[in-house]
Amino acid sequence: MSRTPAHDAPRRLHLNVNILHSGFVPSAWRLEHADPHAFVDVGHYVRVAQIAEAGKLDAVFLADNAAIVDQIDFRPITALEPTVLLASIAAGTTHIGVIGTASTSYNEPYNIARRFATLDHVSRGRAGWNVVTTADLASARNFGRDAVPDHAERYARAAEFTEVVKALWDSWEDDAFVGDKEGGRFVDVAKVHPVAHRGRYFSVQGPLNLPRSPQGYPVLVQAGGSADGRDLAARYAEAVFSASQSFEESAAYRRDLNTRAAAYGRHGGVKVLAGLTTIIGATEADALRRRDELVDRIPWRYSLNRLAGTLGIDADRLKLDAPLPEDLALPGGGNGNHTFFHATIAQARRHGYTVRELIRSLAGGTGHRVVVGTPEQVADDIEHWFNGGAADGFNLMPDALPDGLGDFVDGVVPILQKRGLFRTEYEGTTLREHFGLARPDNAQWWRKSA
Secondary structure (H helix, E strand, C coil), X not given: CCCCCCCCCCCCCEEEEECCCCCCCCCHHHCCCCCHHHHHCHHHHHHHHHXXXXXXXCEEEECCCCCCCCCCCXXXXXXXCHHHHHHHHHHCCCCCEEEEEEECCCCCHHHHHHHHHHHHHHCCCCEEEEEECCCCHHHHHHCCCCCCCCHXXXXXXXXXXXXXHHHHHCCEXXXXXXXXXXXXXXXXXXXXXXXXXXXXXXXXXXXXXXXXXXXXXCEEEECCCCHHHHHHHHHHXXXXXXXXXXXXXXXXXXXXXXHHHHHCCCCCCCEEEEEEEEEECCCHHHHHHHHHHHHHCCCHHHHHHHHHHHHCCCHHHCCCCCECCCCCCCHHHHCCCHHHHHHHHHHHHHHCCEHXXXXXXXXXXXXXXXXXXXXXXXXXXXXXXXXXXXXXXXXXXXXXXXXXXXXXXHHHHHHHHHCCCCCCCCCCCCHHHHHCCCCCCCCCHHHHCC
């Protein structure tokens, strides 16, 4: 069982690694030492997690898509189902957290509650669920729909979905399992409660078919920059993955999120983990050469198509040596991905970049901030954002895996440890303990409804 963190404990930096198959940069799989099969090789993911655990990172994170949403003629994609893969990672590690994505748009609350509670049992309390809605048409069509539900409806469904999942996780009281051999009593059925939920989107009887998990229930994580996304995070999330291109933008986001959370009676603060891509070299020149080597291996047509997809426009509107078009509106009339749209626009406008310069500054990616430099420079950047209140930590996306993470663990982590910002050893065994979160009390909603 996780202990309750001391209120006077010093604020500590949190670091996760997002295992984006071969790495964040689309051309990472083309490097000489890279394995093109890594995206479907469980051994690759376990090795990355073991490197992260050697660096005492909080967790590994897996994104997910319910369709092919990238250009597979050039780059690997997110292919393996996250919870199955994370169970393998948990078996190959001992302490590091395992956070997976599951969409509320194309799942049901019961199967997600069961899947992540199982992962928490399997990992002995290291699981987290990244709650997302899904906005792409390809995914909708894979589930028999001809259109993407509108933004507000997706988030209304997500809120009810999360409420039901939490109720299912709490449907067993902590001491419901007895296991009394002598008395022949296995479970105290008076302490296992039906959910009996009837709502706008879901009808779920319950209870869940397994006991409450080691850390009470998995850590709830969310990612979203829209007003609806922030509101969902403020109501439920214990940590948030954000995408901000500037210190000021991230600090404002963190303040807004915690103000919204306080309005829901949540005063402990939501941990904001900003997306950060790192490209590390022994010198700054070495790091810049590494970035250019990677970006130059990406076909410009691929990068233009990817950028156009983020912006929700036709790629023919983008000219490499001209700025972004001025008349850009939210994709799909506001029904697309708000977070990466705004982050990408902000990066371009702030620096006056041409499309070519923007693509290079994003290292061929979309939206997430990229830091290129020595271990000391990367550590300085992280310390500035953390101490200045722009973030509680970072969701790391190394340029290439596993070596880019190795460069971070070997070069940056010791500097952060020496500065007293990051742990030198794990102080607990659960993800909640890593994040400094208390084990949640059993909600006992059945007493309130009695």
